[in-house]
Amino acid sequence: MSRYDEEAKYDRPRRHTRPRTKDRPAYDDAVEGVVITRDRGRYTCWVGDTSTGHQVTAMKARQLGKQGVIVGDRVKLDGDASGDEGTLARIVGVVPRTTLLRRSADDDDPVERPLVANADQLVIVVAVANPEPRTGLVDRFLVAAYDAGMRPLLCLTKTDLADPDPLLSIYRPLGVESVTTKLGSEPAELREQLNDRTSVLVGHSGVGKSTLVNALIPGAHRATGIVNEVTGRGRHTSTNTVVLRLPDGGWLIDTPGIRSFGLAHVNPDRLINAFPDLAEITADCPRGCTHNETAPDCALDEAIREGRADAARVDSFRRLLASRTEAT
The missing domain is CATH 3.40.50.300 (P-loop containing nucleotide triphosphate hydrolases)
Structure with missing residues (x-):
């Protein structure tokens, strides 16, 4: 046996399957629905107008991977979206969320x-x-x-x-x-x-x-x-x-009644943006100002002294700010 025959004996057999493609279906015919409840991997979606639409039972398609689907999501449904008994559609996409x-x-x-x-x-x-x-x-x-x-x-x-x-x-x-x-x-x-x-x-x-x-x-x-x-x-x-x-x-x-509501995900710096009048004042704060009661040279304190900000409103904002890190 030649050296070449000896090497060929250990070659991997060639695969005869079709190569994988990165192309994915466009789902142009998918209908849009709203997830109204979820139970053990099944999603109930509302399709159509608020008053004349119908419910569709669906499951999440495999290609969505770990992408979460929650109540309130607007989703794209492929398959049987008639809502008839025994039918099951697939959630193939999630519309970008507004909130x-x-x-x-x-x-x-x-x-x-x-x-x-x-x-x-x-x-x-x-x-x-x-x-x-x-x-x-x-x-x-x-x-x-x-x-x-x-x-x-x-x-x-x-x-x-x-x-x-x-x-x-x-x-x-x-x-x-x-x-x-x-x-x-x-x-x-x-x-x-x-x-x-x-x-x-x-x-x-x-x-x-x-x-x-x-x-x-x-x-x-x-x-x-x-x-x-x-x-x-x-x-x-x-x-x-x-x-x-x-x-x-x-x-x-x-939603179910709750006794605690953690806010670890909330960046305290974003909270001020919900109060445009106060956010405008804090533009004059020193870099890294936390805007709380003990923050040195906070522009909110100066605005209160000068009558440009309502003290009660600032106190209320600071109470919300403190609630971000204080236990209820």
Whole structure:
């Protein structure tokens, strides 16, 4: 046997498969839908107009890899998007998000957890009594809303049990709009603020979110609970995030009640941008200024002394800034 025959004996056999290509399908015929809920790898999407559309069950296509798909995402659907029983479409693309509400498990947890995409309003539900309001948690919700570019709205419930004005006075300097509701009454004020918007309801367990949803959307059948008289805490009744259609137009996204809201993902420097009047003043701050109460030579302090800034508004902003790193 020649030397060449000896070498050829150890050559790898040639593959006869077709070479892989980087070209991917364009999915020009894909239809667009909105993810309204997710359960164990299956996504329920709404396709079509708000009032006349239909639900489609879908799964994430393999080519999306680790790309996350969350409630509120606008997605491209390939395959059978008829919504007929037994059909299953594929999510082959995610439309760029306009907003993204996020949180972390704790303030020292670097992993952010996306909650809802493409919502334009964050409705912060707070009970004025039973359970007692937790302003620290409200502050954190506000920070998350400003960071996400969403409009915050305070919704005070159970105002038949206590005067809401002391709580409202805390947030008036921030210019946050608010509505009030009573047990058993029609939430007309809130309904008006929700029309033609995509709104997310957030709040501590037991504040009455599910009760509001049931009043706003007949047939929603969200489970309601009671507040423990000993601990003052509510019981989790909503266990998943779901998008619901409002009768008069718009979408309402109900989230499970929570007791903590980490903000490790929020850059404190971005918070000032939610307050254009104060951001303009801080342009005169020294480099690296934190804008908090102990920051030396902060331009906000000088603006207060000169009457160019409202002291109460600056104090409220600094309270939000402190909530970024303080436990609730």
